[in-house]
Amino acid sequence: MSRELTGFYRSLAEDTDPRGLAAPDLVRRYADRRARTRAALGVLTAAALVGVTAVGAQFVLAAAPDTRVGPPADTPAPPSPVPSDPTPTPSATSPGPSGSASRQPPSTSPTRGGTSPAARTPTSIPDSAFFALAAANDTGAGSRFGEGQVLPALCGAEPGASGTVRQRVRSVPFKLAGTPEGNIPDGLYRHSITIYRDGKAAAALDELRDAVRDCPEQPVGKVTSRQKLLPSSGYGDESVLFEMRSPSVDLNGDPSGGGGEDVRLIRAIRVGTVVTVLWEQGWEGGSSPKPQVDADSRRAVLAIRNWLR
Incomplete structure (x- = not known):
């Protein structure tokens, strides 16, 4: 501290409270302690906010485990891929005149000796x-x-x-x-x-x-x-x-x-x-x-x- 400031402080102390003011070194020590206290409180407050945020997030996730946001309801689904050259199954094909496979419709003829597709086996005759x-x-x-x-x-x-x-x-x-x-x-x-x-x-x-x-x-x-x-x-x-x-x-x-x-x-x-x-x-x-x-x-x-x- 400069001499002018020290002298000024001493004059001020003599003109005020007869109990006197604290020495400059003590004032500086109090100021440093207050600064450290404020800093500590700031750190604790930030930590508390982070903890509360984390707990709230966990609570929300636990209450709604699957709240994914999907596309709008009227968004059309992407078309399914269609094979350009599907391979017919052996049961649905038969050799054509040129040797190539040609698709045949399923047979609907009744089996000889069995029940025709449109008929059932009854148990009584009304x-x-x-x-x-x-x-x-x-x-x-x-x-x-x-x-x-x-x-x-x-x-x-x-x-x-x-x-x-x-x-x-x-x-x-x-x-x-x-x-x-x-x-x-x-x-x-x-x-x-x-x-x-x-x-x-x-x-x-x-x-x-x-x-x-x-x-x-x-x-x-x-x-x-x-x-x-x-x-x-x-x-x-x-x-x-x-x-x-x-x-x-x-x-x-x-x-x-x-x-x-x-x-x-x-x-x-x-x-x-x-x-x-x-x-x-x-x-x-x-x-x-x-x-x-x-x-x-x-x-x-x-x-x-x-x-x-």
């Missing part, structure tokens, strides 16, 4: 599974359910006898369109539906074909009946149609002597594991009207498909 006659062919007599044969005798063969799960049979009289009211029916169906175990329905139709081929002739009552397979396609998954042709007979079963013949038509149709048979037995003679049998065969298939849906 009345709705049987077709209804067209209004022009309905005699008004209705149908009658009962027991009995579903196929005519074929030299003792019993096609489709094994593998049966359930079976129902009914008799349905019908008339031809234009037949006057009150007339006798023009024909009578022996209509049956049979459920088979898997694979047995197709086997039943194979057995029926063999039985018809193996029985070209047989006695029926007082006359001889001749059996023959006929073309049949477009009914269900597969079908068998055959005729039984014999001389016309009178009401007593004797040959009429006029040289005429009666023809009975029988069609068996498979839909999955179900087989339906329309056996047209006639009504007091006459032959089976094939257009009517064909039309009712289509109605029978439609009724079964609706039932199996």
Whole structure:
């Protein structure tokens, strides 16, 4: 400290508090101590702020562990990469005419002997599974359910006898369109539906074909009946149609002597594991009207498909 300042301080001390002022060295020591105290307090305050900030951040992170900010909701997602030359799998390709692989559509054909894709295996046969006659062919007599044969005798063969799960049979009289009211029916169906175990329905139709081929002739009552397979396609998954042709007979079963013949038509149709048979037995003679049998065969298939849906 300079002499002038020291002298001035001494004069000031003498003119003020009689207790005197602190010496300059003591004042300087107090000032240094205050400065150090302020610095220490500043450091402690900063440290406390840092600690509080760290604790708050940890608390926020613990309360919301996954609060990532994503793109706006209406931001379109980037398109997925599409291979420029995809390699087809072996099961979906087949060699083309030039040796290259060409894609083939999956097969939807029913498996022979199994259930078609649109059919299921039922466990019971409701009345709705049987077709209804067209209004022009309905005699008004209705149908009658009962027991009995579903196929005519074929030299003792019993096609489709094994593998049966359930079976129902009914008799349905019908008339031809234009037949006057009150007339006798023009024909009578022996209509049956049979459920088979898997694979047995197709086997039943194979057995029926063999039985018809193996029985070209047989006695029926007082006359001889001749059996023959006929073309049949477009009914269900597969079908068998055959005729039984014999001389016309009178009401007593004797040959009429006029040289005429009666023809009975029988069609068996498979839909999955179900087989339906329309056996047209006639009504007091006459032959089976094939257009009517064909039309009712289509109605029978439609009724079964609706039932199996």
